[in-house]
Amino acid sequence: MKLPFKIQPSTQAFRASFFINIIALIFYFIVIGGFSINDLGYFILTFFTASIVLENFLTSYKTRLEEINVLKDQENYRREFLGNVSHELKTPLFTIQGYILTLIEGALKDKKVRGKYLRRSAKGVDRLISIVKDLDLITQFESGIKTVDKTDFNIYELIENVYDLMEFESEKNNTKLLINNENNTPVIVNADKERILQVLTNLVVNSIKYGKEGGYTEVKVEEYDKDRIIVRVKDNGEGIEDEHLPRLFERFYRIDKNRSRKKVAQDLDYQLLSI
Numbered sequence: 001m002k003l004p005f006k007i008q009p010s011t012q013a014f015r016a017s018f019f020i021n022i023i024a025l026i027f028y029f030i031v032i033g034g035f036s037i038n039d040l041g042y043f044i045l046t047f048f049t050a051s052i053v054l055e056n057f058l059t060s061y062k063t064r065l066e067e068i069n070v071l072k073d074q075e076n077y078r079r080e081f082l083g084n085v086s087h088e089l090k091t092p093l094f095t096i097q098g099y100i101l102t103l104i105e106g107a108l109k110d111k112k113v114r115g116k117y118l119r120r121s122a123k124g125v126d127r128l129i130s131i132v133k134d135l136d137l138i139t140q141f142e143s144g145i146k147t148v149d150k151t152d153f154n155i156y157e158l159i160e161n162v163y164d165l166m167e168f169e170s171e172k173n174n175t176k177l178l179i180n181n182e183n184n185t186p187v188i189v190n191a192d193k194e195r196i197l198q199v200l201t202n203l204v205v206n207s208i209k210y211g212k213e214g215g216y217t218e219v220k221v222e223e224y225d226k227d228r229i230i231v232r233v234k235d236n237g238e239g240i241e242d243e244h245l246p247r248l249f250e251r252f253y254r255i256d257k258n259r260s261r262k263k264v265a266q267d268l269d270y271q272l273l274s275i
Contacts, residue, residue, distance in 0.1 A: 088131055091169070091205050096124040098168045123165045127201065134198060153193050154186040155231065159219050162200050166208060170217070175208045180220035187221055189229060203233040211237035 099117040107113045156179065163170075163177045170177050189196075200219070207217040215236045222230045240248070 085131075085135065088202075089128065092124040092127040092131070092165070095165065095168050096121045098172075099124070120164055120167065123161070127165060130194060130198065133194075148192045148195070150190050151193055152188055152190050155189050155196075155221055155229070156181055156186055158193065158197055159200065159221075159231075162197065162204050165201065166204050169205070169208050173208055173211070174214045175211060176216040177204075178216055178218040180218055187229065200231070200233070207233055207235040207237065211235045 099121045103114060103117055107117060159179055163179070166177065169175075204217055204219070211217065218234045220232045220234065222232065224230045
């Protein structure tokens with residue numbers, strides 16, 4: 001049975017109604033008459049027993065409805081999750097396809113271009129492998145058996161790797177990829193490199209895909225305090241309305257489920273980020 005909403009029967013309300021009715025009946029029998037004391041006692045006992053049976057039924061019914069609601073939520077999560085995983089896989093696949101088709105159409109003859117496109121195709125394959133690993137990581141994180149693997153690395157080098165992978169998409173959308181590093185100096189951070197790579201890739205992909213044609217995507221690293229930095233991804237797209245920002249990291253939350261996927265942010269990386 002498909003329920004249009006969640007039902008939670010109130011046993012407390014039932015108890016209150018029962019005792020009010022008992023008091024009213026006792027008053028009626030005492031004032032009007034018609035029943036002996038024994039009859040009245042038997043009636044109250046029978047009514048009280050029936051109320052216990054009914055209350056137990058309502059409690060069981062409430063528990064069962066809660067289980068049904070949980071199963072419905074899990075099914076919705078599963079469906080949404082599979083859809084978003086499929087969406088995320090498309091980006092590196094289409095990137096690899098674009099480079100290979102370009103090579104087939106004549107770029108193979110140019111040694112310099114050939115090497116460049118093959119290296120970027122290889123990065124796309126690495127990205128696919130990373131996504132597959134992430135599916136397993138999400139399960140491990142949620143079960144509490146996976147910890148963050150921190151290493152030292154140059155954050156700007158990581159940003160450049162993301163831009164190399166996204167160059168084909170940015171050219172297709174006529175989007176400029178900018179790195180704001182005025183001093184041109186490395187910034188060494190201690191973090192989980194694979195997770196940061198995934199989040200940055202996701203943000204840049206969304207910035208390109210959902211931004212204005214002929215726009216820009218800029219990544220800037222700022223000092224937050226003595227031991228931490230902020231990595232900002234900025235573009236001139238339409239953005240997200242303020243009312244939706246508090247729910248940005250809520251699993252599978254969408255601004256409008258009826259909107260096309262062109263306007264929907266990917267959820268897999270946001271889930272990993274929130275973990």
